Amino acid sequence: MTINFTMSDEQKKLQYDVRAFSENVLKPVVAEADAEPDPLKGFQMTKPAYVEAYKAGIAMCMLPKEYGGGGVSCVDLVIAAEEICVVDPGFACTVLCNGLGLMPVAWYGSDEQKERFLTAATSDPTGTYLGGWTASEPPGNPSGTANFDIQLPRPAGVGLTATLDGDAYVINGRKYWPSSAGWDERGVNAGTLIVRTDSEKGGTEGLSALILERDTPGVTYKHLDKDGHRLASNAEITFDNARIPVENLMPGAVGNGDFVINRNFAWSGPVAAIAAVGMARAAYEMALDFAKGNTGGALKPIIGFQNVGYVLGDVASKIEMGRYFSWRAADYLDKHDQHAELVGAMNKIQVTEMMFDCVFKCMQIVGVNSLEKKNGFGKILREASVLPIYDGGNMGMQRRRVHGILADPMFNPRAIMEDDYVEFGKHHESIGTIAG
Structure with a gap:
């Protein structure tokens, strides 16, 4: 027990x-x-x-x-x-x-x-094989994909179209932010591409998933310049009558591209959360070391002052909270066939936002010296700021998934506590996607 x-x-x-x-x-x-x-x-x-x-x-x-x-x-x-x-x-x-x-x-x-x-x-002998996730699209009016599951046809929601033509799908449109530039802007080896296979249906019915391969004709890549996560590959991808073979259509994702997105970002939720824990941990260990070795003009190191000790104690506690919630969400995924649409989202939202605050608290302890590049806090802050807004943004699809489940009249608010499986269905999607 x-x-x-x-x-x-x-x-x-x-x-x-x-x-x-x-x-x-x-x-x-x-x-x-x-x-x-x-x-x-x-x-x-x-x-x-x-x-x-x-x-x-x-x-x-x-x-x-x-x-x-x-x-x-x-x-x-x-x-x-x-x-x-x-x-x-x-x-x-x-x-x-x-x-x-x-x-x-x-x-x-x-x-x-x-x-x-x-x-x-x-089994790549070169060890360079990359997989890619291609879902997001550029902002605009209308454009962007935060409301990918909106129950309206194009132009709302996902705009990348896939039209069946003989033995291939013809793809047209753009993607933005996907992890798909590759080592040489020719794309990753293979990965998942979210497309609109039916423009007359909304996001809960009209989306599917294809496997996009490297060097597909008609696909061009432009590596994005970012403030954070600079060592990750993200790209703008343009599809101009690109042809992807019919056999690259995932059968389980036909009309279920929305499920692919939701399940994927729930699966990665604990990883994004633990990334935030890692950033806070790095900042905390640096700030603790600083506090033990610097007097701030006093006679003894500032770790002896109550404010410094209290702030660092709070940060240390929140890091432990974030780590254990991430472990719990991952454990839930393992127990429920890698489904955690509710718990994964909750974990990602709360931990990434809590840890961002922890990083800044550590910078306050170090003071103005935290701004000097050689001390490394600036990079940590840049990286930590990415986590709440990427991987299914907290203020977009992650909170909407939680909201959709909680609004279900059949939802059991004690389900997570009791380790019960919380099933995510089409009826949980698109809540709040139409203003008014």
Whole structure:
């Protein structure tokens, strides 16, 4: 009758090994790559570290064992992800996007698609294979995809069209922010592409998912220049009569592209949350060290002052809260067939926002010295600011998913406490997407 928060010996080894990789292989390249003005070149500078991560089994650790992946549990993934995120969450996002791009193939793809694409992802002799997640679209009026599940036809919601033409879908439109520029702006090896296969239906019926492959004719990429997560690849992608074979349509995602989006961002919720924990942990350890070694003009280090001790104590407590909520959300995913549309969203929302505040509190402890680049707080703040607004923005699709479930008359408010499965259905979507 116990609830066990103790890591197993295997999990401790996983944590140790990933921490060693992060500190010894990744960390030496981060500062220079992050400072590189050319965003594509900066991303390319992480390639040797990525190859080492691939060879070590980190890059494809989340894919099923039967196709050569690591088959790690969601809890194990979160434990490993924290150690990478402490050093650089942008690089961690590159690894995460292998999951965002390829886990939908495992969930919704045919046996042939799984064998073809997942096996290729886990058996690349060069160690450079990248998976991609291509859903978001550029802002505009009308445009953008925060309200992807709106129950209106085009032009509302997802605008990228896929029209069946013989043995292929003809794709037209643009995507913005996808993890799909690749090492050379020719795209990742393969990944999930959310398209509108029926423009006359709304987002809960008219969306599907195709597998987009590298060097598909008619697809061009432009690497985005970002303030945060500079070591992750994001792109503007233009589709001009691009043709994707019919056999790349995921059968389980036909008319269910909305489910792919919701499930994917719920699956990645604990990873985004633990990334925020990693950023707060990095800031906290730096601030604690500063407080123990600087007097601020007094006679003893400022750690002896009540305000400093109280603030750092609160930060330390919130880091523990965030970590355990992330472990809990990951555990829920493991118990419920990698479905946690409610818990995953709640975890991602609350932890990423709480940890951002923790980072700033640590900067207040250090004071104006936290602004000096060599001290590293500026980068941490930039990275932490990304987490609440990416990976299914907290103020868009994440909170809407929670709202839709809670508004269901049949919702049991004690379900999470009792570890019951909270099913997410079409009737939970699109709440609040039409103003008024």
